[in-house]
């Protein structure tokens with residue numbers, strides 16, 4: 001009995017020390033963030049255990065846990081909400097009920113989840129899109145693109161491109177009474193990656209050039225060349241996301257091989273031929289001094305990984321890889337970065353590069369913020385930060401779209 005109790009006690013202690021992460025000093029609502037962080041790490045641990053004993057795959061366990069917050073399409077007094085499809089790809093539409101004389105703006109919403117998890121039906125996103133539709137009198141289109149690893153790169157991107165091109169047809173815009181000159185593409189986290197890429201692709205396509213008025217990128221990941229940016233190092237243990245978790249999930253968008261995440265963790269995953277691309281993501285050139293702190297730039301270690309993944313040098317995976325002339329024509333851009341976020345520097349580098357070529361950027365840096373804030377605006381976890389960010393974003397749309 002005593003021995004069993006001791007074992008249980010030791011297990012509890014090792015579990016708690018595994019999930020415990022010291023929080024940065026100036027974080028907002030520290031206790032709530034610590035709880036979220038503990039939940040994320042516990043889910044990660046459970047998923048890893050299930051995978052190790054062969055019960056269920058890591059990502060499948062996480063997908064089941066994530067789906068607990070999915071909602072049905074429910075209309076209310078202001079907005080009609082329907083699930084349908086555009087070219088066989090599921091979309092959720094938010095159509096304001098209010099009568100209006102003029103055509104409406106539209107927001108295309110691309111959800112986050114590391115290309116592996118998530119849906120537009122997650123309750124926090126559903127609230128966000130409903131509120132956007134009502135406040136702006138806008139049509140909102142959420143896209144449920146195909147997920148990895150079942151559908152690896154570029155499935156997610158292709159689905160987003162199809163849906164948006166379908167929506168941009170004059171007859172479809174007319175059906176929903178959308179003003180073709182007031183369309184924004186928005187995404188959070190990996191949805192921000194997809195939003196940035198789709199916007200680049202459309203803007204560099206002669207048939208779609210100039211059709212998107214604005215892009216809104218919320219704490220996006222924007223490159224997979226360098227996994228050792230200063231923010232990747234400073235926030236490798238969280239809060240909320242750890243470097244190991246995110247690399248494991250993001251690699252599934254490329255391959256299920258285990259050698260890639262292992263090499264990416266050491267930042268030794270890029271091939272020799274990619275040397276010329278590092279100038280596009282060089283934090284030493286593009287990060288504001290304030291964020292360089294005492295980090296020292298080290299040259300990339302290339303060609304260590306024998307397996308070759310051509311996708312890794314594709315700008316459709318890492319939107320930071322396009323050259324300046326392709327960036328130049330991008331529309332009005334809203335980027336949110338959070339201080340305590342592993343992806344902070346991806347956003348900061350994109351902002352520098354966009355501003356260098358004259359793209360108009362509104363930068364919202366949340367000094368006390370953590371990754372994923374917009375997802376924490378519905379039961380059971382409300383972060384004030386998430387609610388504030390949601391308001392800031394909607395205000396920006398009201399003024400700019």
Ligand SMILES: *[C@@H]1O[C@H](CO)[C@@H](O)[C@H](O)[C@H]1NC(C)=O
Nearest residue numbers: 076077078079130131134135
């Ligand atoms: C409908 O819109 C009004 C005015 O914006 C708002 O006060 C009300 O809460 C909205 N109803 C719902 C269910 O969101």
Ligand SMILES: *[C@@H]1O[C@H](CO)[C@@H](O)[C@H](O)[C@H]1NC(C)=O
Nearest residue numbers: 278279282284285297299300
């Ligand atoms: C990155 O920038 C630093 C400082 O400007 C420079 O010394 C280094 O050669 C650059 N490295 C790459 C791979 O572009």
Ligand SMILES: *[C@@H]1O[C@H](CO)[C@@H](O)[C@H](O)[C@H]1NC(C)=O
Nearest residue numbers: 259263268303304305306307
């Ligand atoms: C890569 O391939 C070379 C030659 O085929 C081999 O000598 C080396 O051990 C391999 N490295 C790894 C990490 O597998």
Ligand SMILES: *[C@@H]1O[C@H](CO)[C@@H](O)[C@H](O)[C@H]1NC(C)=O
Nearest residue numbers: 204321322323324325326327
């Ligand atoms: C930028 O990239 C595009 C597409 O890869 C290419 O056609 C163009 O020549 C490049 N421009 C410069 C200045 O390198």
